[in-house]
Amino acid sequence: MNYVAxxxxxxxxxxxxxxxxxKDLTIASTKIPTWKYCRECCEKLGIDFxxxxxxDYRTEEQNERFKVNAEKLVKHKQKH
Numbered sequence: 001m002n003y004v005a006x007x008x009x010x011x012x013x014x015x016x017x018x019x020x021x022x023k024d025l026t027i028a029s030t031k032i033p034t035w036k037y038c039r040e041c042c043e044k045l046g047i048d049f050x051x052x053x054x055x056d057y058r059t060e061e062q063n064e065r066f067k068v069n070a071e072k073l074v075k076h077k078q079k080h
Contacts, residue, residue, distance in 0.1 A: 001023055001024070002023075002024040002027075003021050003022065003023060003024055004021070004022065004023075004024040004026075004028045004032070004033060005019055005020070005021055005032050006019065006020055006021075006022050006032065006033050006034070006036050006038075007019050007032050007033070007034045008034070008036070008037055008038035008041055009034055009035060009036060009037045009041070010037065010038075010041050011034055012034060016038060016040070016041055018038035018040065018041070019032070020038065022036070025053070025054050026054045026066075027070055027073060033054075035052075035054050036052050036054075037049070037052065054066075
């Protein structure tokens with residue numbers, strides 16, 4: 001399992017500045033992911049921190065594109 005730094009989803013609107021290290025569920029390569037809320041914001045919003053998934057914030061089209069790109073990346077890494 002790979003790990004990545006996460007910024008809280010609320011950094012987008014400037015209400016939270018939390019960053020933490022977590023499991024890499026999106027094969028992040030350059031940008032720090034911001035799809036997940038930090039534990040403090042989850043408590044405030046009544047969200048279960050551990051049940052958050054990247055697909056919760058994407059459209060079906062975005063999910064399909066992500067799957068295709070992830071498969072390409074896996075194949076590319078297997079060749080090298």
